[in-house]
Amino acid sequence: MIGNALERRRKVLAPTYRLFYSEPVHIVRAEGVWMYDSDGRKYLDAYNNVPVVGHCHPQVVDAMTRQARILNTHTRYLTDKPLELAERLLATMPSELANVTLTCTGSDANDLAVRISKAATGGTGVIVTDFAYHGTTETIAGMSPSAGIEPGHGVFTVASPVAESAAELGARVRTCVARMRAAGVKPAALLVDTIFSSDGIGSHPAGFLADAVKAIREAGGLFIADEVQPGFGRTGNHMWGFQRHDVVPDIVTMGKPMGNGHPISAVVTRPEVIAEFAKRVRYFNTFGGNDVSCAVALAVLDVIEKEKLLANAHSTGVYLQQGLRNLARDFPRIVEVRGAGLFIGVQISSREETARIVNGLRDEGVLIGSAGRNGDVLKIRPPLPFGRAESDLLLTTLTKVLQKSAG
Amino acid sequence: MIGNALERRRKVLAPTYRLFYSEPVHIVRAEGVWMYDSDGRKYLDAYNNVPVVGHCHPQVVDAMTRQARILNTHTRYLTDKPLELAERLLATMPSELANVTLTCTGSDANDLAVRISKAATGGTGVIVTDFAYHGTTETIAGMSPSAGIEPGHGVFTVASPVAESAAELGARVRTCVARMRAAGVKPAALLVDTIFSSDGIGSHPAGFLADAVKAIREAGGLFIADEVQPGFGRTGNHMWGFQRHDVVPDIVTMGKPMGNGHPISAVVTRPEVIAEFAKRVRYFNTFGGNDVSCAVALAVLDVIEKEKLLANAHSTGVYLQQGLRNLARDFPRIVEVRGAGLFIGVQISSREETARIVNGLRDEGVLIGSAGRNGDVLKIRPPLPFGRAESDLLLTTLTKVLQKSAG
DSSP states (O other): OHHHHHHHHHHHBOTTOOOSSSSOOBEEEEEBTEEEETTSOEEEEOSOOSSTTOBTOHHHHHHHHHHHHHOOOOTTSBOSHHHHHHHHHHHTSOTTOOEEEEESSHHHHHHHHHHHHHHHHSOOEEEEETTOOOOSSHHHHTTOGGGTSOOOTTEEEEOOOOGGGGGGHHHHHHHHHHHHHHTTOOEEEEEEETTOTTTTOOOOSTTTHHHHHHHHHHTTOEEEEEOTTTTTTTTSSOSSGGGGGTOOOSEEEEOGGGGBTBOOEEEEEOHHHHHHHHHHOOOOOSSTTOHHHHHHHHHHHHHHHHTTHHHHHHHHHHHHHHHHHHHHHHOTTEEEEEEETTEEEEEESOHHHHHHHHHHHHHTTEEOEEESTTSOEEEEOOOTTOOHHHHHHHHHHHHHHHHHSOO | OHHHHHHHHHHHBOTTOOOSSSSOOBEEEEEBTEEEETTSOEEEEOSOSSSTTOBTOHHHHHHHHHHHHHOOOOTTSBOSHHHHHHHHHHTTSOTTOOEEEEESSHHHHHHHHHHHHHHHHSOOEEEEETTOOOOSSHHHHTTOGGGSSOOOTTEEEEOOOOGGGGGGHHHHHHHHHHHHHHTTOOEEEEEEETTOTTTTOOOOSTTTHHHHHHHHHHTTOEEEEEOTTTTTTTTSSOSSGGGGGTOOOSEEEEOGGGGBTBOOEEEEEOHHHHHHHHHHOOOOOSSTTOHHHHHHHHHHHHHHHHTTHHHHHHHHHHHHHHHHHHHHHHOTTEEEEEEETTEEEEEESOHHHHHHHHHHHHHTTEEOEEESTTSOEEEEOOOTTOOHHHHHHHHHHHHHHHHHSOO
């Protein structure tokens, strides 16, 4: 069955498509934190951040269905759902961030944010970390060194702030601005994922972003917080990753978990920052702010609140991180445990051992991934209803895999 | 009620947002070819191409709900829906077009198509028409003169092939390639909407694209057919706009109607064209090819077939165009009627008169829009279940509006 699907896939999908794991999984059903394959096998999902309130959450599905039966149109007509959603999103943010633009994907949001920053500053230079991932458009792929292509025109990189060097990020941004100026490029923005996901998860010390934000503003540039991965409560206690650093961005982008799998994203700005762009450009996003996508995103916000998923992300995160640190005592291949809430990065001694662990866990029915320039960080980032029982299962399975594997 | 919504909107949405009509409409419900406002007023929708099978089509809503209850994940796992959809899409195309990449918006698809064309040719030059619209990403906005910004780096324009000059497009592309070469830019692609929607609808003589395609290929570039607007049967008889011109593109992009309002789009390529891109770039689209979006798109294809919407687009299109031509005899302000199937452009004598007609129709309960560099073309582009009765209503209402308005 899986062989047939693999063959069909090779035949009709572009060669750009890549599957996870040495033995790909053929998923046919998912619910909560569980996924099921075509052989009826069950997998604990400790990887997927997109279904943030759990796979196929009935309240989200119902909201989508209800709205889809009534109306799904665009923002050239006045409709209520985009307004409700914008109001709800702004209520989670500092008051300086007051304008919403609804978009469809994280790439879409980041691309727009960069365009806005260029219009606002008159600059073209953008600073990103050296193993960043911000998306797939030509412009944003050029700001995503982890996607394997050369930095785009005007894009400059700073060393990734993972592990203990994080506090130096401000100094690195200042040096980078100097390099940029020397190349005749005027700074427009510092664009960072506020938990540095693809860089290998850079979480501590909380607050280290503040000096980097100061540095880009001193240079006349804006701070764009890419909340596509850390946003919607993943880091625990806070709704947004930038809040852990006690900074207020000029522009915030969000995406992945926003619709629990439904394509929706957004850009939130300080009003003064988007004025110039709005004056110059006729911008319209056909699907951005359609009523069904907005109804879905509203339901996701409802569930996050009702099920107290921020508090759960925090408490489960603390519990799971502690369990991983305990495991590190027995297995020196575990070099460091980083993270906040339910976004956890486990530094492993080598890329090979990381791949062995990731594939070993998959074979034992637990799904995680890897991250970092060297592919040597376990990426643990489950749907937020992940609890202690699931953490225990992850930990015991990981122990088993570590015991089995060499190293 | 509308006043309150307008105020909320001004407060929380970015100043980029623009509403249609002198008196915006506050839509609360839609069904088939009808939309309803907050005062219970009914509008005939002769504008919206996105809900291609009709607003809130129950078969599409049911397919979405059914899939959303079972599974909605991404293409790093093997799942069946993206394969089914890719197979169905390819079955509508010439056999040379054999690879599908699933994306989320038309902009997303066009941005990827341009990246693919650059990788395949080693060129960076892209030719578009001088009032084209291809989307919102920084790269694609730079290829969308109608969005009001300067052409991006490497972007060259040719005069829009609307009305009688269409047959000269090939010659114009040759001249443009020469200009490009003189500027030291190597051609990558000719990117056109195959019905030239924003240019003011360029439909005849069918076949005029062939020489332009020949010209770009002679220059070493690719032909990208932007089917975001003409695709999915709108032009009648044919599923894709390029088929009216009897050409086989190197890359086809599609979007808007693909999910009847749900955000989904796609890029279809000749395999040899995407090989280089796939080798160089790690491309992954989080929401592209998610199972729910695919299920929705499959349902749209089912309905198009089951309800014989191509044949209807053709026959209603012929009927409506004839009615408009009859009207032109009594009202010389109607200069020309262009179009194919249910994509009709009516050339009006002035921008002011066009605005009067569009707003007059809205006041009488019929929704259309305008297009073209001078804003002097009525854009009539209803959901495809639009029939003769609706055409008659549009024609009698238009007659009334024309009788009322000055000019």
